[in-house]
Amino acid sequence: MSRLELRHVRKAFGGLDVLADISLSVGAGEFVSILGPSGAGKSTLFQLLTGAEHGEGEMLFDGARLDDHGRHFAFMPQRDALMPWRRILDNATLGLEVQGIRRKAARARVAPLFAEFGLAGFERHFPAQLSGGMRQRAALLRTVVQERDMLLLDEPFGALDALTRTAMQRWLEQMWRHHRWTALLITHDVREAVFLSDRIYVLSARPARIVREIEVPLPRPRSLGGDAARQASALEAEILDIILNPNPSKGHDHD
Amino acid sequence: MASSSVASRPIASLLVKAGPAIISVGLLLLAWELYASYSGIKPTILPAPSRVFEQAMLNREALVDNAIPTIRATLLGFACSLSAAFALSMLVDFFQPLRRALFPVFIVSQTLPLVAIAPLVVLWFGFGLAPKIMLVALVTFFPMLVALVEGYEATEAEVGQMLRAMGAGRWRIFVLARLPSALPYFFAGLRISITYAVVGAIFAEYAGAAKGLGIYMLNAKNNFRPDLVLAAVGVSAALTLVLFGLTVLLQRLAMPWERAGKETAGKRPWR
Ligand SMILES: Nc1ncnc2c1ncn2[C@@H]1O[C@H](COP(=O)(O)OP(=O)(O)O)[C@@H](O)[C@H]1O
Numbered sequence: 001m002s003r004l005e006l007r008h009v010r011k012a013f014g015g016l017d018v019l020a021d022i023s024l025s026v027g028a029g030e031f032v033s034i035l036g037p038s039g040a041g042k043s044t045l046f047q048l049l050t051g052a053e054h055g056e057g058e059m060l061f062d063g064a065r066l067d068d069h070g071r072h073f074a075f076m077p078q079r080d081a082l083m084p085w086r087r088i089l090d091n092a093t094l095g096l097e098v099q100g101i102r103r104k105a106a107r108a109r110v111a112p113l114f115a116e117f118g119l120a121g122f123e124r125h126f127p128a129q130l131s132g133g134m135r136q137r138a139a140l141l142r143t144v145v146q147e148r149d150m151l152l153l154d155e156p157f158g159a160l161d162a163l164t165r166t167a168m169q170r171w172l173e174q175m176w177r178h179h180r181w182t183a184l185l186i187t188h189d190v191r192e193a194v195f196l197s198d199r200i201y202v203l204s205a206r207p208a209r210i211v212r213e214i215e216v217p218l219p220r221p222r223s224l225g226g227d228a229a230r231q232a233s234a235l236e237a238e239i240l241d242i243i244l245n246p247n248p249s250k251g252h253d254h255d
Numbered sequence: 256m257a258s259s260s261v262a263s264r265p266i267a268s269l270l271v272k273a274g275p276a277i278i279s280v281g282l283l284l285l286a287w288e289l290y291a292s293y294s295g296i297k298p299t300i301l302p303a304p305s306r307v308f309e310q311a312m313l314n315r316e317a318l319v320d321n322a323i324p325t326i327r328a329t330l331l332g333f334a335c336s337l338s339a340a341f342a343l344s345m346l347v348d349f350f351q352p353l354r355r356a357l358f359p360v361f362i363v364s365q366t367l368p369l370v371a372i373a374p375l376v377v378l379w380f381g382f383g384l385a386p387k388i389m390l391v392a393l394v395t396f397f398p399m400l401v402a403l404v405e406g407y408e409a410t411e412a413e414v415g416q417m418l419r420a421m422g423a424g425r426w427r428i429f430v431l432a433r434l435p436s437a438l439p440y441f442f443a444g445l446r447i448s449i450t451y452a453v454v455g456a457i458f459a460e461y462a463g464a465a466k467g468l469g470i471y472m473l474n475a476k477n478n479f480r481p482d483l484v485l486a487a488v489g490v491s492a493a494l495t496l497v498l499f500g501l502t503v504l505l506q507r508l509a510m511p512w513e514r515a516g517k518e519t520a521g522k523r524p525w526r
């Protein structure tokens with residue numbers, strides 16, 4: 001049963017075609033990635049979903065047209081978008097505050113999660129006092145506590161150094177196994193997509209269309225040793241090949 | 256030893272920071288003093304700093320008496336222009352077309368030469384407080400307005416998009432994101448404007464007033480007392496410095512995250 005469904009979504013900015021034809025679906029409790037080169041139009045897709053921009057085509061959530069944009073998604077923007085003037089605790093409760101929950105109740109709801117997010121002891125710190133990885137975890141905490149139907153994560157680890165990024169991916173995979181969020185992740189990192197996702201949509205360069213939909217049959221937890229590691233590498237190589245040698249005659253097995 | 260060094264560190268660091276300024280100002284005063292004493296120039300043309308200081312002390316009651324109206328005009332005028340700039344900046348932020356309609360007018364207002372405007376304003380509104388407040392407001396309003404409007408614009412687009420996705424309306428986004436984003440711009444504007452404000456008040460008094468540093472300077476000049484003119488200049492400089500310092504202090508209090516960020520830079524946890 002798919003929760004989010006997009007059918008032939010298109011978007012142009014003025015004369016610039018950004019999204020040519022996007023059809024995809026995300027099921028309940030599924031972790032889906034959209035993988036594509038920079039500038040393809042990935043963030044634009046989230047702008048349509050969050051209602052910041054309007055496009056053509058159908059966007060359905062639980063079978064109903066997506067018009068009340070405030071309700072379904074908890075959105076994590078490409079940069080962490082932490083407010084430098086708010087302490088981490090107050091950044092984490094931002095979404096709840098906007099929903100009208102009293103500050104005290106919001107804090108009570110968020111506080112127990114700080115340990116799980118590796119932020120215990122940093123509640124009273126300002127974002128500038130945290131490392132990149134901690135900032136991303138704080139941003140993710142702010143996103144998940146909104147308890148919306150679905151997470152939209154736009155390149156959450158794109159700005160991190162390689163070591164921290166790998167650590168964060170492992171952490172997120174483990175978190176996802178506990179919480180089973182329905183999630184749509186944007187990334188341009190093939191390894192990240194394979195490591196985290198149940199399914200991957202590969203986008204072409206702008207104007208973006210979906211060139212391939214790929215199931216990731218790897219077992220979880222994705223510690224990736226032995227056989228699974230080889231399988232993952234093979235999958236990564238295949239995807240890289242699709243992205244780097246686009247072959248239109250193959251068509252896309254999506255339509 | 257450790258405890259005493261901790262206690263004296265803020266003072267020591269202040270001295271280190273202020274040291275170059277103290278030395279350069281000191282050298283300048285010394286050169287001036289030597290020139291005034293040994294070149295044979297008359298004190299009615301160029302008085303030595305020691306004489307200026309001496310006369311300032313002798314006339315301190317008159318100086319304080321005249322400084323108070325200047326301070327009042329500066330603060331009241333600045334308060335008026337701040338309130339107006341804040342109200343208008345919000346209007347402009349919510350109704351963008353207003354910006355194109357109003358900004359040209361304000362820009363023109365900035366090109367008016369104070370020398371020409373100050374006597375006219377005094378002519379229209381008399382020798383009282385009103386024309387001073389108006390002139391101070393005139394010179395400080397636009398810089399504050401621009402600082403605020405540009406500050407709102409500096410809000411990260413992603414933050415706005417995220418708040419909208421959370422369900423926030425325009426007013427909510429303004430209060431939660433645009434207003435705090437403007438704070439650094441606001442304080443930069445404040446530091447510049449506060450120096451304009453003092454100059455504006457003195458100019459207004461120069462053009463006509465019963466009391467004030469401006470009219471004091473004019474009278475001293477007409478009485479061939481450059482030492483008293485310079486004493487009044489010293490008072491106005493001190494006043495500007497104090498106000499400037501207050502804005503810096505205010506910024507520290509209003510934006511504690513700035514210092515927190517700088518202090519911990521370099522000793523953050525690894526990830
Ligand atoms: N609001 C906008 N107005 C005009 N062009 C835009 C806007 N948002 C994005 N674009 C353009 O759309 C293209 C895709 O941008 P984006 O979706 O951010 O790419 P990605 O996230 O895949 O790197 C870029 O060429 C960008 O300049």
Ligand SMILES: [Mg+2]
Nearest residue numbers: 042043044078
């Ligand atoms: Mg992007």
